[in-house]
Amino acid sequence: MAPVDPHSYTDGAHPVTKHADLAFYLDFAASTIHGSALLTLSAPHSGDLLLDTRNITVHSATTAADPPEPIPFSLAASPDPVLGSALTLTLPSDTTSFRLTFSTSPAASALQWLAPPQTSSGQPFVFSQCQSIHARSIFPCHDTPAARITFSLLLNLPAQLSAVAAARHVTRRDPLPSDHRGACDEATWCATGRIVEEFEMEQSVPPYLFAFAAGGIGSRDLGPRTRVYAEGGEKVLDEAAREFAGVEEMVKVGEALFGPYDWERFDLLVLPPSFPYGGMENPRMVFLTPTVIKGDAAGAQVVAHELAHSWTGNLITNKTNEDFWLNEGYTTYAERRIVEVVQGEERAALNMGIGWRGLNQMMERFKDNMEFTKLKPKMAGIDPDDVYSEVPYEKGFQFLWRIERQIGRPAFDEFTKKYIAKFKFQSIDTETFLEFLKANVPGIENQIDLHLWVEGTGIPPDAMEPDSAIYKKICSLASEFKSGKLPSEDEVAEWNGQEWELYLENLPTDVEASQVTALDERYKLSESRDYEVKVAFLQLAIRAGCKCYFNEVEKCLKQVGRMKYLRPLYSALAKCSSEEKMLAQRIFSEAREFYHPIARGVAESILSKQG
Numbered sequence: 001m002a003p004v005d006p007h008s009y010t011d012g013a014h015p016v017t018k019h020a021d022l023a024f025y026l027d028f029a030a031s032t033i034h035g036s037a038l039l040t041l042s043a044p045h046s047g048d049l050l051l052d053t054r055n056i057t058v059h060s061a062t063t064a065a066d067p068p069e070p071i072p073f074s075l076a077a078s079p080d081p082v083l084g085s086a087l088t089l090t091l092p093s094d095t096t097s098f099r100l101t102f103s104t105s106p107a108a109s110a111l112q113w114l115a116p117p118q119t120s121s122g123q124p125f126v127f128s129q130c131q132s133i134h135a136r137s138i139f140p141c142h143d144t145p146a147a148r149i150t151f152s153l154l155l156n157l158p159a160q161l162s163a164v165a166a167a168r169h170v171t172r173r174d175p176l177p178s179d180h181r182g183a184c185d186e187a188t189w190c191a192t193g194r195i196v197e198e199f200e201m202e203q204s205v206p207p208y209l210f211a212f213a214a215g216g217i218g219s220r221d222l223g224p225r226t227r228v229y230a231e232g233g234e235k236v237l238d239e240a241a242r243e244f245a246g247v248e249e250m251v252k253v254g255e256a257l258f259g260p261y262d263w264e265r266f267d268l269l270v271l272p273p274s275f276p277y278g279g280m281e282n283p284r285m286v287f288l289t290p291t292v293i294k295g296d297a298a299g300a301q302v303v304a305h306e307l308a309h310s311w312t313g314n315l316i317t318n319k320t321n322e323d324f325w326l327n328e329g330y331t332t333y334a335e336r337r338i339v340e341v342v343q344g345e346e347r348a349a350l351n352m353g354i355g356w357r358g359l360n361q362m363m364e365r366f367k368d369n370m371e372f373t374k375l376k377p378k379m380a381g382i383d384p385d386d387v388y389s390e391v392p393y394e395k396g397f398q399f400l401w402r403i404e405r406q407i408g409r410p411a412f413d414e415f416t417k418k419y420i421a422k423f424k425f426q427s428i429d430t431e432t433f434l435e436f437l438k439a440n441v442p443g444i445e446n447q448i449d450l451h452l453w454v455e456g457t458g459i460p461p462d463a464m465e466p467d468s469a470i471y472k473k474i475c476s477l478a479s480e481f482k483s484g485k486l487p488s489e490d491e492v493a494e495w496n497g498q499e500w501e502l503y504l505e506n507l508p509t510d511v512e513a514s515q516v517t518a519l520d521e522r523y524k525l526s527e528s529r530d531y532e533v534k535v536a537f538l539q540l541a542i543r544a545g546c547k548c549y550f551n552e553v554e555k556c557l558k559q560v561g562r563m564k565y566l567r568p569l570y571s572a573l574a575k576c577s578s579e580e581k582m583l584a585q586r587i588f589s590e591a592r593e594f595y596h597p598i599a600r601g602v603a604e605s606i607l608s609k610q611g
């Protein structure tokens with residue numbers, strides 16, 4: 001066995017899946033997918049082949065021949081808590097493709113099924129989130145970014161719903177007897193009141209970028225290659241269309257900086273509030289939390305980030321989660337370059353300042369386990385969701401910015417374009433990046449301590465805070481808070497959410513409850529519609545022991561399932577006395593069904609470690 005990825009059973013000595021023909025029957029009543037997958041390998045193979053699964057029931061494995069022959073298979077009896085269960089197939093000689101039929105579990109870690117009372121359309125809704133290692137809970141696959149696939153997808157759903165996917169939409173049509181492919185029986189597949197949405201993904205992607213959603217979804221055109229989709233009806237679509245009006249311009253800025261946009265369309269799907277991330281860069285169809293719609297610059301910055309992934313992450317993909325910084329560090333760098341053009345240098349500097357603060361907070365979070373402050377940490381046996389942090393984003397950004405400062409922006413821009421052109425549609429590791437860097441920037445290893453940046457813990461001494469007047473002003477106002485000085489109305493007159501977020505994040509950790517309430521009485525931060533501001537304030541309130549805000553904390557934890565908010569709020573409560581810990585446990589037990597399984601797992605892990 002030659003493992004290619006600590007998070008997959010994929011054997012590097014064997015061929016991997018290169019194409020999947022998928023047919024899914026969505027059973028909303030049972031929160032289950034009944035599926036069929038015809039997998040095609042990169043080369044013929046005989047004997048054992050391992051695939052990743054989690055909580056999947058495999059019904060059959062057969063050859064692609066006519067008539068099909070059964071293929072012996074076995075599922076590991078006891079699942080590994082991180083990896084799930086290996087599915088071992090014993091393939092007849094020279095097999096290139098084979099079919100599996102299977103059913104997902106209602107507990108599938110990638111899927112959230114929402115009942116009609118949980119949605120704003122009053123229709124059921126389901127969506128997927130496969131990063132990092134959850135595609136295996138939807139269909140058996142080589143669930144490693146090292147193995148890129150193309151795919152076709154048939155989604156069979158109730159006719160009053162519609163579906164979207166991170167793939168080209170081919171057609172919406174009646175189900176045909178020929179296309180159930182064993183996912184379920186023909187009568188069920190073709191029953192009255194069902195419809196099939198057909199998709200095709202011709203560009204190869206890592207399995208974590210497989211994505212779809214189905215429900216009462218509407219849409220609005222934004223530009224020639226951009227459209228916004230949402231579940232919340234006309235009002236949400238109006239707001240989203242306003243928020244994202246500048247998206248087409250952003251795509252053009254991205255192309256000027258990083259080369260052609262290779263994914264044809266850049267559509268956006270606004271999900272229900274339980275979506276666990278700010279955004280997910282699913283190609284052709286970015287998934288977004290509704291909390292990014294707030295009418296200021298910050299929402300557009302999340303879109304800039306997901307757009308930047310079109311080059312760094314989706315075109316060039318990290319080979320394993322240990323190289324995650326190649327995705328997120330490069331994308332954070334690219335995001336800020338787009339923001340700089342679209343919103344100006346000051347906005348980019350604020351964004352950078354919030355990131356710098358976040359990176360420093362991560363050093364505190366991981367002070368007992370500095371491995372996860374490395375750009376390339378060792379991840380064997382570690383659940384990526386448990387150690388998800390800003391380190392790959394912000395330390396990765398700092399590393400690339402350091403190189404830019406060393407060689408100058410024009411040379412670094414040229415390097416980035418060359419890097420993207422060279423490795424597009426490939427999955428690479430950190431060593432490959434470093435080799436390419438050294439080959440194209442001769443002598444760089446004598447100017448920057450590359451080893452320290454990649455293998456070292458903590459923040460290297462040549463990392464840098466952003467240099468901007470507004471950033472410095474906000475930091476100095478924050479440091480005056482301890483002596484009892486609040487910022488004046490004049491000083492905050494021009495502030496948006498990001499200025500407040502930066503201010504709150506930079507306040508001293510040990511502030512008095514009376515100071516916290518005084519700040520809120522003047523600026524009503526606990527009532528902010530901007531969750532970044534609200535959550536930053538509520539963390540401060542919890543730390544200062546202001547019990548009067550616990551109602552607001554509870555409301556917030558029950559309204560939005562984005563992990564960026566759940567993680568700090570649950571962590572802050574769990575670090576307090578037993579009363580706050582019990583409060584956290586109660587809120588979680590009441591809110592858990594509202595959370596996506598990934599967010600549920602993360603909250604559970606926070607509460608079990610510190611409870």
Ligand SMILES: [Zn+2]
Pocket residue numbers: 281305309327328331
């Ligand atoms: Zn990202």
